[in-house]
Amino acid sequence: MTASGITCIATEGLTKRFPRVTALEDLTVTAGAGVTGLVGANGAGKSTLIKILLGLLPATSGRARVLDMDAATQGAEIRRVVGYMPEHDCLPPDVSATEFVVHMAQMSGLPRTAARERAADTLRHVGLDEERYRPIGGYSTGMRQKVKLAQALVHDPRLVFLDEPTNGLDPRGRDEMLALIRRIGGEFGISVLVTSHLLGELERVCDHVVVIDAGRLLRSSSIGEFTQATQAIAVEVEDGLQSLADRLTGVGEAVAVQGRTLTVQVPAEADPGRAYDAVRDAVCDLNLNLVRLEQRRGHIEDVFKEPAA
Amino acid sequence: MMPEPTGVIHDIGYRHYEGARLGRGNAFMALALHSLRGAFGFGRTARAKIMPLLLVTIMLLPAVVSIAVMALVKQPAMRYHEYAVIMQAVLAIFLAAQAPYLVAPDLRFRVLPLYLSRPVGVLDYLGAKLAAMSVAMFLVLALPLTLLFAGELLVDLPGPPKTGEYFASMGGAVILAVLLASLGLALASFTPRRGLGVASVIAFYLFTSAVTAVFFGVLMSMGEDAAAKWSMMVSPFFLVDSVQVALFGTDPSNGEGYPPGLWSCVILLAVIAVALSGLVLRYRKAASS
Ligand SMILES: Nc1ncnc2c1ncn2[C@@H]1O[C@H](COP(=O)(O)OP(=O)(O)OP(=O)(O)O)[C@@H](O)[C@H]1O
Ligand SMILES: [Mg+2]
Numbered sequence: 001m002t003a004s005g006i007t008c009i010a011t012e013g014l015t016k017r018f019p020r021v022t023a024l025e026d027l028t029v030t031a032g033a034g035v036t037g038l039v040g041a042n043g044a045g046k047s048t049l050i051k052i053l054l055g056l057l058p059a060t061s062g063r064a065r066v067l068d069m070d071a072a073t074q075g076a077e078i079r080r081v082v083g084y085m086p087e088h089d090c091l092p093p094d095v096s097a098t099e100f101v102v103h104m105a106q107m108s109g110l111p112r113t114a115a116r117e118r119a120a121d122t123l124r125h126v127g128l129d130e131e132r133y134r135p136i137g138g139y140s141t142g143m144r145q146k147v148k149l150a151q152a153l154v155h156d157p158r159l160v161f162l163d164e165p166t167n168g169l170d171p172r173g174r175d176e177m178l179a180l181i182r183r184i185g186g187e188f189g190i191s192v193l194v195t196s197h198l199l200g201e202l203e204r205v206c207d208h209v210v211v212i213d214a215g216r217l218l219r220s221s222s223i224g225e226f227t228q229a230t231q232a233i234a235v236e237v238e239d240g241l242q243s244l245a246d247r248l249t250g251v252g253e254a255v256a257v258q259g260r261t262l263t264v265q266v267p268a269e270a271d272p273g274r275a276y277d278a279v280r281d282a283v284c285d286l287n288l289n290l291v292r293l294e295q296r297r298g299h300i301e302d303v304f305k306e307p308a309a
Numbered sequence: 310m311m312p313e314p315t316g317v318i319h320d321i322g323y324r325h326y327e328g329a330r331l332g333r334g335n336a337f338m339a340l341a342l343h344s345l346r347g348a349f350g351f352g353r354t355a356r357a358k359i360m361p362l363l364l365v366t367i368m369l370l371p372a373v374v375s376i377a378v379m380a381l382v383k384q385p386a387m388r389y390h391e392y393a394v395i396m397q398a399v400l401a402i403f404l405a406a407q408a409p410y411l412v413a414p415d416l417r418f419r420v421l422p423l424y425l426s427r428p429v430g431v432l433d434y435l436g437a438k439l440a441a442m443s444v445a446m447f448l449v450l451a452l453p454l455t456l457l458f459a460g461e462l463l464v465d466l467p468g469p470p471k472t473g474e475y476f477a478s479m480g481g482a483v484i485l486a487v488l489l490a491s492l493g494l495a496l497a498s499f500t501p502r503r504g505l506g507v508a509s510v511i512a513f514y515l516f517t518s519a520v521t522a523v524f525f526g527v528l529m530s531m532g533e534d535a536a537a538k539w540s541m542m543v544s545p546f547f548l549v550d551s552v553q554v555a556l557f558g559t560d561p562s563n564g565e566g567y568p569p570g571l572w573s574c575v576i577l578l579a580v581i582a583v584a585l586s587g588l589v590l591r592y593r594k595a596a597s598s
Contacts, residue, residue, distance in 0.1 A: 084426035106339040107427045109330040156326035188323040
């Protein structure tokens with residue numbers, strides 16, 4: 001939950017079983033206003049959760065509420081005030097982005113003139129300029145993602161579900177998309193639930209992160225707790241990794257050796273500068289050749305090694 | 310102030326939408342209208358306009374010729390009630406060309422989830438598509454009928470105008486439009502490929518026509534007149550013609566007449582029900598995947 005205290009999404013013991021797999025298992029989680037990241041590997045159940053929240057898929061058991069409405073019984077009301085950007089392609093090739101977004105705005109209940117205005121505004125906000133009059137069939141992946149985002153925002157929803165919006169984008173497109181998501185949650189004042197299988201990219205834009213694995217909640221916490229708890233320093237030296245480890249352990253640092261890399265854990269409340277100093281002093285004293293020294297922030301692999309908070 | 314180095318105006322602040330949010334009925338109407346316009350090529354590429362325009366023109370030709378004949382020899386030429394049966398190939402081609410356009414792209418390019426994530430439900434979506442296809446088929450047939458009627462009034466033939474026959478044919482046109490739209494959309498929805506959809510509607514038309522012709526011919530030659538008349542019910546066009554005969558008392562357009570009673574109405578309703586059930590089942594499945 002964020003400081004504002006509004007609950008956008010709340011699930012309670014949510015379970016979804018398909019004939020062969022259990023996609024969600026006893027998931028209890030809440031998300032407030034702002035940007036919430038939903039992180040999990042392929043098949044973790046992210047898209048399934050979104051479909052249940054939209055009221056499009058019935059849960060096997062448990063409850064889900066969106067903006068204080070029940071997903072099982074008030075799906076139509078929920079769909080009126082939320083936006084959805086699917087993970088898959090969903091654009092017809094032979095119409096222009098403008099026509100398409102206008103049409104989708106009308107499908108959300110906007111009158112035609114309002115739909116036109118909103119479509120133009122929204123396409124500008126997502127950064128589609130002159131191209132918006134050309135048929136979508138000729139667009140790049142980056143432009144298509146922007147159109148998909150625009151149709152999710154055009155009716156000015158209170159909450160948007162963005163399913164893997166950075167999928168298929170190059171680094172620059174990804175940065176642009178992430179910056180846009182930050183603006184949607186901040187400046188636009190629209191709450192966001194965004195999924196990804198990379199915690200690393202979401203930590204830059206999220207206020208809150210939920211990690212699920214095989215349909216189970218692994219962790220749900222504010223982004224601050226996340227990165228602090230998993231902050232660490234990675235060190236590589238040419239020879240003598242073990243002696244460095246022993247030396248650092250001797251001065252009270254928590255270290256672990258994984259292959260050629262030595263990781264120094266930095267406690268959340270501690271000053272990371274002290275740990276860096278200790279590494280520097282130890283390397284100098286032992287006369288080792290330093291290959292790499294870098295700060296490591298929470299990555300999904302680290303999260304998986306820790307118990308759920 | 311220094312101008313921004315990039316010439317792009319991105320940072321006009323976000324404005325919330327405070328205006329009206331209309332209900333499902335409005336989205337339904339917007340979708341139906343959008344689809345109807347599309348069926349005649351409006352709002353689409355120039356190429357997409359050729360086929361509907363051509364077919365509508367061909368549909369109008371007999372009416373135009375009839376009016377000319379009426380003006381010259383002061384005698385009725387084409388009759389209202391037989392217009393649909395005579396022009397059935399053109400109506401079938403229009404259906405085959407436009408029904409797949411209405412449903413296939415949303416399945417193939419997976420646009421359907423975007424509709425369903427809005428207040429529009431599966432039944433709203435299908436209802437709008439069905440309404441659009443039905444109105445399109447009706448217009449294609451009603452336009453020449455109405456032109457013919459206007460011509461008859463203008464030419465002022467001896468005797469009273471055939472107002473009753475005109476309205477009976479318009480009633481038949483409504484029934485035919487709903488039947489063809491249900492069949493066309495159901496057939497087209499089973500393949501996300503538009504080309505295959507076109508082929509399957511054409512194949513259905515040719516198949517039912519061939520079956521009707523063969524059975525009618527064989528049974529008549531065997532002297533089984535009653536059975537031969539029943540075999541006409543296989544063709545959607547003769548089925549509707551027989552409904553028109555039963556409900557409005559028009560002359561049969563097949564020359565021989567149809568089985569007596571309201572059985573044709575029962576068959577008509579059953580065929581529409583089967584087609585619509587197939588359509589709904591198909592979309593229930595598409596929506597849940
Ligand atoms: N309609 C369905 N029928 C049967 N199984 C399904 C269905 N939808 C999803 N699943 C299964 O449920 C599990 C969760 O799928 P889901 O799509 O929610 O995962 P995800 O986290 O979105 O994965 P990805 O990162 O690949 O998008 C998977 O094992 C998937 O195979
Ligand atoms: Mg997914």
